[in-house]
Each structure stands twice: as structure tokens, then as C-alpha cells.
Amino acid sequence: xxxxxxxxxxxxxxxxxxxxxxxxxxxxxxxxxxxxxxxxxxxxxxxxxxxxxxxxxxxxxxxxxxxxxxxxxxxxxxxxxxxxxxxxxxxxxxxxxxxxxxxxxxxxxxxxxxxxxxxxxxxxxxxxxxxxxxxxxxxxxxxxxxxxxxxxxxxxxxxxxxxxxxxxxxxxxxxxxxxxxxxxxxxxxxxxxxxxxxxxxxxxxxxxxxxxxxxxxxxxxxxxxxxxxxxxxxxxxxxxxxxxxxxxxxxxxxxxxxxxxxxxxxxxxxxxxxxxxxxxxxxxxxxxxxxxxxxxxxxxxxxxxxxxxxxxxxxxxxxxxxxxxxxxxxxxxxxxxxxxxxxxxxxxxxxxxxxxxxxxxxxxxxxxxxxxxxxxxxxxxxxxxxxxxxxxxxxxxxxxxxxxxxxxxxxxxxxxxxxxxxxxxxxxxxxxxxxxxxxxxxxxxxxxxxxxxx
Numbered sequence: 001x002x003x004x005x006x007x008x009x010x011x012x013x014x015x016x017x018x019x020x021x022x023x024x025x026x027x028x029x030x031x032x033x034x035x036x037x038x039x040x041x042x043x044x045x046x047x048x049x050x051x052x053x054x055x056x057x058x059x060x061x062x063x064x065x066x067x068x069x070x071x072x073x074x075x076x077x078x079x080x081x082x083x084x085x086x087x088x089x090x091x092x093x094x095x096x097x098x099x100x101x102x103x104x105x106x107x108x109x110x111x112x113x114x115x116x117x118x119x120x121x122x123x124x125x126x127x128x129x130x131x132x133x134x135x136x137x138x139x140x141x142x143x144x145x146x147x148x149x150x151x152x153x154x155x156x157x158x159x160x161x162x163x164x165x166x167x168x169x170x171x172x173x174x175x176x177x178x179x180x181x182x183x184x185x186x187x188x189x190x191x192x193x194x195x196x197x198x199x200x201x202x203x204x205x206x207x208x209x210x211x212x213x214x215x216x217x218x219x220x221x222x223x224x225x226x227x228x229x230x231x232x233x234x235x236x237x238x239x240x241x242x243x244x245x246x247x248x249x250x251x252x253x254x255x256x257x258x259x260x261x262x263x264x265x266x267x268x269x270x271x272x273x274x275x276x277x278x279x280x281x282x283x284x285x286x287x288x289x290x291x292x293x294x295x296x297x298x299x300x301x302x303x304x305x306x307x308x309x310x311x312x313x314x315x316x317x318x319x320x321x322x323x324x325x326x327x328x329x330x331x332x333x334x335x336x337x338x339x340x341x342x343x344x345x346x347x348x349x350x351x352x353x354x355x356x357x358x359x360x361x362x363x364x365x366x367x368x369x370x371x372x373x374x375x376x377x378x379x380x381x382x383x384x385x386x387x388x389x390x391x392x393x394x395x396x397x398x399x400x401x402x403x404x405x406x407x408x409x410x411x412x413x414x415x416x417x418x419x420x421x422x423x424x425x426x427x428x429x430x431x432x433x434x435x436x437x438x439x440x441x442x443x444x445x446x447x448x449x450x451x452x453x454x
Contacts, residue, residue: 033357054083164208256313292372
């Protein structure tokens with residue numbers, strides 16, 4: 001039996017037995033999109049397929065550096081960090097390319113923890129789409145830098161003078177991808193074997209930066225593939241003593257890393273964004289979907305620009321938007337409408353960074369679009385030319401810091417209706433924590449600027 005054939009608990013037991021495995025890997029994604037998990041004995045795995053299992057809920061109560069939040073109510077010292085219920089998802093079975101023969105299964109928080117589980121949040125948004133008669137098709141697109149460094153060497157160097165795998169600005173380089181073809185081939189083959197196939201892979205403009213466009217999938221499958229792509233790209237790189245990063249912006253000297261989402265809605269197996277008779281071939285449904293995304297982007301930005309570093313990327317002139325705007329084939333806007341055939345017409349959600357949790361970024365993008373359809377929101381006229389050079393109304397301006405974005409999210413009534421009070425309160429608190437942790441740091445810039453002179 002092949003991993004892609006697994007659909008239920010019976011299939012999962014069968015493939016494990018056929019392979020003679022003693023342990024499998026099980027993981028669940030935390031608030032920041034980091035996969036937390038363990039090796040599980042097959043006996044425990046078999047019983048968990050039916051009755052679920054416990055997983056310490058601290059993974060919903062700490063940050064990406066394992067530091068405990070001091071401002072959340074779901075879990076903390078006041079609850080003594082008990083186990084949360086987790087259900088294993090047999091249909092997510094994958095053979096681990098870097099551990100030949102072994103299997104990985106994703107899991108999802110259940111019961112009370114389901115209210116704040118990132119995958120659960122996305123699933124509920126997609127269920128909302130389903131009740132409206134829509135299927136969501138998504139293709140994630142990631143930019144990431146690769147260094148000829150290790151996890152140890154970057155720390156020993158203090159994150160300075162890092163050596164990229166290739167020098168200089170050289171986008172779409174056939175030279176670079178030919179010289180490094182063994183890494184490209186390993187990455188392409190790994191993604192294919194782990195059901196997160198790549199549609200296109202090329203160098204971006206920057207030293208050691210690549211862009212991978214994942215193949216279009218249904219909503220949850222697309223987010224699963226995106227989350228695993230980020231993890232196993234890092235694994236593949238580190239196994240050859242390299243390091244891949246999906247930081248939104250690791251250096252002021254190089255462009256940032258986008259995590260763009262290409263999406264469309266379908267109904268009864270047919271695309272609904274295309275209308276040959278309308279301007280730009282945009283159907284009324286698409287206009288309202290884009291209208292909702294544009295209207296709610298300032299309120300949901302914390303879900304798609306989720307770290308302090310995300311806001312280093314959202315500056316003029318570096319291919320990242322600074323206001324909630326839309327345009328037709330316009331890469332200076334937050335939302336790029338791409339007209340084409342009925343199947344290819346889509347909207348590119350360009351504001352999202354590569355560091356975002358794929359489940360939450362997609363939940364924000366789709367949820368706000370559905371809200372636009374439900375409320376008949378028109379996006380207005382598209383931006384013509386360079387959006388950076390135009391003056392935009394205050395209501396279109398995006399939050400400039402993570403703290404500001406968290407405040408906007410917490411106050412958003414549409415966000416609460418879409419994602420639930422429990423999630424909004426918990427997530428906004430985690431972003432508040434993230435910014436407060438940053439404010440404790442003394443940066444090199446401050447030392448260079450102030451220590452001697454002031």
C-alpha cells in the first residue's frame with residue numbers, strides 16, 4: 001500500500017504492518033506553524049487512531065523559542081499544563097524522504113484546544129466555504145535563502161558574514177540551477193515523494209535565494225503540503241550541512257521572502273472567478289472575494305505577517321505591499337488579480353511572508369474573501385501603475401508593527417465571527433508577547449548608533 005492511498009484508521013494500520021515498522025512519526029503544528037511531534041510505538045499509534053491521544057498543551061502556550069506566554073488563558077501555570085486531546089489524521093500519511101521507509105502522520109488538536117488549533121481554524125473556514133457551496137483551490141509560493149552554513153556556524157558567526165550557496169543578484173539563473181542541480185533534484189524528488197509537489201523552482205533575485213511554487217491543491221491539503229515543505233526543505237539542507245531560512249527578511253541588503261497564496265473558488269467542479277463579459281474577466285463573486293480581502297487585510301494582517309521580522313519586509317520598493325490595494329497583473333499591490341482562462345483566473349495574496357503559519361495565512365485570506373461575498377463588498381477600482389508612488393487613504397494603510405496588527409485583530413468583529421473569540425483572543429495575546437520579547441532586545445543598530453556618541 002502506498003501512503004497516498006491511506007484514507008482511514010484501517011488503512012493506516014495496514015501500511016504500518018506491511019512495512020514492519022516499530023515506530024512512526026506523529027506531529028501537530030503550533031501557533032507559529034512549527035511542527036511539534038515525536039516517534040510513537042506502533043501499539044500506541046494503533047490505539048490513538050481510534051481514541052486519540054494526549055499531547056502536552058504547552059505547545060499552544062509557548063513561543064517558537066519555547067518561552068512560556070504570560071498573557072493567555074487557555075493554558076499556563078494556572079492550569080498546570082495538562083495534556084490536550086489530539087486526533088491523528090490518517091489521510092495525511094507520508095513516507096519521510098529523509099528517513100526511507102518510515103512514515104509521518106499529522107495530527108490536530110481536539111476538544112477545547114480545537115478552538116485555537118491553527119489547522120482547526122483553517123478547517124472551520126473551509127467548512128464555511130463548503131456551506132456556501134464553494135471549494136477552495138490554493139497554490140503556495142515560497143521564497144527562501146539557502147546558506148553554506150550549519151545551525152552551529154550561524155551562531156558562532158553571530159549571524160554575520162554568512163556564506164550563501166551562490167553569490168549576487170541572478171534571478172531565473174540557468175547557470176546557478178545547473179551548477180547546483182544535485183540539490184535542486186534532491187528537493188524536487190523529495191517534494192514529489194512526500195506529496196508536496198513543486199510546479200516550478202528557480203533562483204530569485206538575491207544571493208542564494210530560491211522560489212518554489214507548490215502545485216495547486218484543495219485548501220487543507222495545500223496548507224499541509226506548505227507546512228511540510230518548509231520543514232523538510234530545512235531538513236534536506238541541514239543534512240548536507242547547509243541551512244535554509246524562511247525569515248521574512250534576514251538582511252537589509254537583500255529582498256525579503258514572500259509566502260504568496262494563489263487561490264480561486266470552485267462550485268460543482270467549475271471555477272467561479274471567471275466571467276468573459278465582465279471587466280478583467282472577473283466575475284461578481286471574484287470582485288466581492290477580492291473586496292473582502294482588501295477590506296479586512298488591515299484587521300487580519302497579524303495572521304499573515306506574524307513575526308516582528310515580517311514588518312521589516314513590508315517597506316516600499318522591495319516587492320512587498322504597504323497598503324491594502326488590488327490591481328490587475330500588478331506586483332506592487334497587496335492583491336494581484338491574474339486574469340486568464342476559466343481555470344487559471346485567480347487572485348494572488350501577496351502580502352503574506354514566508355514566515356507565516358500556512359494554516360493561519362490561508363484562513364485569513366479565504367475567510368476575508370468569504371466575508372466579502374457574504375456582505376457584497378466591492379473592491380473599488382484597481383490600482384494602475386506603481387502603488388508605492390500613490391497616496392492611499394488611512395483605512396487602506398497596513399499596520400506597521402506586529403503590536404499594531406495584534407490590536408487591530410483583537411478589535412475586529414469580522415475576525416471574531418470568522419475565526420472565533422477563543423482563537424482571536426489567544427492569538428492576539430501571543431503576538432503581543434512576541435513584540436514584548438523583541439522590545440527586551442538591544443540590537444546591533446542601537447549599539448552602533450548610541451553607545452559612544454549619545
